[in-house]
Amino acid sequence: MSKTSEPQLPSDHIPLRPIRDFISAQDPRDRHFFIPSYQRGYRWEPKEVKALLDDIKEFVLEQSLSQDVRRPYYCLQPIVVKPRDIDGVAYWEVIDGQQRLTTLWFILNELKKGTDDYADDELFTITYQTRPNLNLDNISPRQDIDSFYMNRTKDTVRSWIASRRRLKDVALSDIRKCLFVSADTGSVKIIWYEDNNREEIDAIKTFNSINKGKIGLTSSELVKALFLLYYDNDNVMSHEVATEWYRMEKELQDPSFWSFLANADYQPDTHIDLLLDLMTNRSPEDDSDYVYKRFQALFDDTTGEEKIVGVDKTRIWAELKRIFGVLVFWYQEPEIYHYVGYVVAIGTPLSEIYNSTQGLRKDEIASTLKNIIRDKLSLNADSLRQLSYASPKTWPTLLLFNVLTSASMGSGRFDFLAFKQVYKKRYTYHKEHIASKTDNSLTRNEDKLLWLGSLESLTRYVASSKLKIWQSLLSQAKEIAKDIEGKKESAQESFKRIYAEVVGIVEAGSIDEGDKDNISNLALLDSHLNQSYGNALFPTKRQRIIQSDKMGNFIPPATRNAFLKYYSDKDTNSTHWDTIWNQDDATAYLDQMVTTLSDGFLL
Numbered sequence: 069m070s071k072t073s074e075p076q077l078p079s080d081h082i083p084l085r086p087i088r089d090f091i092s093a094q095d096p097r098d099r100h101f102f103i104p105s106y107q108r109g110y111r112w113e114p115k116e117v118k119a120l121l122d123d124i125k126e127f128v129l130e131q132s133l134s135q136d137v138r139r140p141y142y143c144l145q146p147i148v149v150k151p152r153d154i155d156g157v158a159y160w161e162v163i164d165g166q167q168r169l170t171t172l173w174f175i176l177n178e179l180k181k182g183t184d185d186y187a188d189d190e191l192f193t194i195t196y197q198t199r200p201n202l203n204l205d206n207i208s209p210r211q212d213i214d215s216f217y218m219n220r221t222k223d224t225v226r227s228w229i230a231s232r233r234r235l236k237d238v239a240l241s242d243i244r245k246c247l248f249v250s251a252d253t254g255s256v257k258i259i260w261y262e263d264n265n266r267e268e269i270d271a272i273k274t275f276n277s278i279n280k281g282k283i284g285l286t287s288s289e290l291v292k293a294l295f296l297l298y299y300d301n302d303n304v305m306s307h308e309v310a311t312e313w314y315r316m317e318k319e320l321q322d323p324s325f326w327s328f329l330a331n332a333d334y335q336p337d338t339h340i341d342l343l344l345d346l347m348t349n350r351s352p353e354d355d356s357d358y359v360y361k362r363f364q365a366l367f368d369d370t371t372g373e374e375k376i377v378g379v380d381k382t383r384i385w386a387e388l389k390r391i392f393g394v395l396v397f398w399y400q401e402p403e404i405y406h407y408v409g410y411v412v413a414i415g416t417p418l419s420e421i422y423n424s425t426q427g428l429r430k431d432e433i434a435s436t437l438k439n440i441i442r443d444k445l446s447l448n449a450d451s452l453r454q455l456s457y458a459s460p461k462t463w464p465t466l467l468l469f470n471v472l473t474s475a476s477m478g479s480g481r482f483d484f485l486a487f488k489q490v491y492k493k494r495y496t497y498h499k500e501h502i503a504s505k506t507d508n509s510l511t512r513n514e515d516k517l518l519w520l521g522s523l524e525s526l527t528r529y530v531a532s533s534k535l536k537i538w539q540s541l542l543s544q545a546k547e548i549a550k551d552i553e554g555k556k557e558s559a560q561e562s563f564k565r566i567y568a569e570v571v572g573i574v575e576a577g578s579i580d581e582g583d584k585d586n587i588s589n590l591a592l593l594d595s596h597l598n599q600s601y602g603n604a605l606f607p608t609k610r611q612r613i614i615q616s617d618k619m620g621n622f623i624p625p626a627t628r629n630a631f632l633k634y635y636s637d638k639d640t641n642s643t644h645w646d647t648i649w650n651q652d653d654a655t656a657y658l659d660q661m662v663t664t665l666s667d668g669f670l671l
Contacts, residue, residue, distance in 0.1 A: 083158035084143065085260040087172070088194040088250035097151060097158035104307070105168045108314045109214040110170050114224040117171055121228045124256060128242045131254050142246070144168055145289065146259040148296050159195070163306055164296055167429065170194060171221055175205060178225045179244050186248045190223045199624045208353050237395050258544055261297065286337035287360040290343060294367050298381050309385065316340055325399055328409045328484040329418060345417040346422050394422070401430065406475040414444065414464045438668045441468065448671045449662050455587040463499050466592050468669065469661045470624040476664075477625070486622030500593035502630060503606050503649040504571055505585075513552050516563050520545045520552075526574055529607045530649040536571050541569060574605045578648045586657035587647065591627040606631075606649045626661075635660045 073530040093099045099470055118377065126141035147165035162169060173194060180186050196202050201215055209219035232240055246255050292313055299305035320326060320339035329342060341359070344350075347360040398408045411421055424440065440616065445464060447455075452530045455462045474482035512515050521544050530538045544566055551559035579589055593609070594616070604612070610631045617623050628636060662670075 074669045083139075083260045083262075083364075086141075086250045086255050086257045087176070087247050088255070089187075091176070091189045091248060093192065097160055099190070100157060100159045101149075101166075101169060101192060101194045102152055102154065102159040102161045103194060103196045103198075107162065107166050107310065108318070109198070110167060110217050110221075112167050112171055112217065112221055114220060117221050117224045118228060121148070121175065121225070124243060124246070125232070125238050128238055128246055131242070131246075138259070140253045142256050144172070144256065144258045146261055146293055147262045148293065150262060155284050163310060164292065168195075168454060170204075170218065171299070174221050174225050176247060177204070178222070178453070179240070182229065182237065182240060185241075185598065185638055186244060189248060189392065191383070201542075210517055240601060261293070264611070272638045286341075287356060287358075288336075288341050288344060290360045291363045294386060295381075298367060305382075305385075311332060312389060313340065316343065316389075319396070324483075324485045328399055328486050329395060331333065331412065331414060331415070333489060343388055343395075346391050346419055347388060350418060350422075351417075351419070391422075399630055402439065402481065403434050404430070406471050406482055407434065407441065408467055408481065410471045411437065411444070413441055413484060413488070416444070442671065445665075445669065446671065447665075449666065451588070452662055452665065452670065453658060457499065457501075457585040457590060457591070459587075462587055462590060463592075465587065466590065466626070468500055469664055470592060470626040471624040472664050472667075472669075473629065479624075483622055483627075489622075498592055498594075499590050501584055502589050502609070502654075503575055503584060504589050504604070505581070510563075510567075515551055518551045518554055519567075519604070520563075522604065523570060523610075526570075526605060526607060529574055531576075532571075535604060541566060541573075574607065575648050577650055578606070579651050579654050583651070583654065586654075586658075587661070588654035591630050592624045593627060594621075594623070607647045630657050 089095075090098050124142060127139060130138040145165065145168060147169060148163040149160040149165075150163060151545050152161040153159070173191060176191055180189065180191070194204065196214070199212065203217065203220070207215050207219045207222060209216045229240065232238055249255065279641075295309045295313075296306055299309060306644055317338060317340045320329075320342065326339060334342075336345070338581070344359045344363070348359050350358050350362075363384075367381065408421055412418060421437070425436055428436060438585070445461060445468070447461060447465065452465060455465060471482045474480045510519060523542055527535075527538065532619075544562075548562045548566060551562065583589060613623055613628060613631045617628060630653075633653060636653045637656070
């Protein structure tokens, strides 16, 4: 990119200060930062620290390139401050940005130790209201949770510096220079906002397009800055925005809460983006700047296209908190929790659910959600009974049966977190046959070897009249396994033959082959436990499910009930009650599915 094609940054729109301003500072206030109690504790992870360091490294390396392609300076994300005097000492109170400010202190402190050039430079101090005795020079990782994270950051910085010395991919002296020396170009700077600085914040967005670092300004950070700058003369409200913003983000970070609201394909920069997306009706097709532009327009009293009557900004903040309250209500109400969680899990945008239920009472919300589910399934009892493995409605139907089964278990709640951690792939891979099909679908040699190796454990399920034949098959299985490992051409046909013979013996009396693709023979199975799980025979699958359940692993409740035959009437005269999945079992399972979904979910 040529220099003339880069966005031009109006220097009077963005307040920038070099890091050097806060090292051996001339202004007494620049020597001290104060972190008030409403700020969250220090929580940066090593990956965030490394990303910042790598970003600075890449900036330093750029300085050896031509002027057309290098950036004039590297800039940290905004720090929002206001002046404060405590016991006669002038401080900058940090309203936003203490995580990167604390990380920067550790970076500077470790870099100082490696040279005499800046050894006498005095770093700024940071005082934490909640940890008044915290000494950054002498961190004890066991002192408190903040100290634990800070000590880990210190170790991360040391390790990174050691790597640079070993790899020699960048001169540490050049890194020190860009931090410790003030210059118009080639230095590290901070976007600096004071509470009396009401510059046009949209200039930050322009600036961010120039600052091509790994840690860019996110839409949510810019929206948060809009609120903080709007309330910069109102201590109470600025404190509320900072604390409530952190609280909402923290609660949305809770894995159980988040997995209830979102699927793996929705990965915003921060979880509070979910609230911002709902508030602005952002769709997946909208660009990454859409939310910020909408909020900027509100704070500018425009629609983004034309001037409008002044907007009450306090109502904007109240609406954001209200939306969060709605999501918490959904999560806490068992019936609504199951309906919303299910509709999200099958791929429905949360905005569709939110827009359909606004202004409704609790019972009306539940009724509306049931209607949404019924419309999406579009099944009656007869069409449900005809669903097959190939039908796109089979997986959503099986999932709904499991969710409603959990909901009917008193205080039970379907575990969307565990479900989504297991079922990360396309859902078509996870509707599996209960009784195996005679046709072998194993293609990979490693899967075939696993299957052959599992046959010995099935001996106890073989009828006594078949034991002699079974022992012969076990001997053949060992030879076929050797042939597969030796890549003999005949091994594939041999495997196909023995597979059919084994299924015929172990699952004798199972449901008819023509019915095995019907939904009455399908369940949600955790196929990641074994690549050949879907081809394991019924008693093997059943035993694995029991073992996994004993270990506390997540088993979809209706799947567990099916394999434990809770839907079947035990025939005390049958020796096969535990070993096969027969027509009576399949019929009882499907009848229960239809009965459960008939409560308002079928046409």
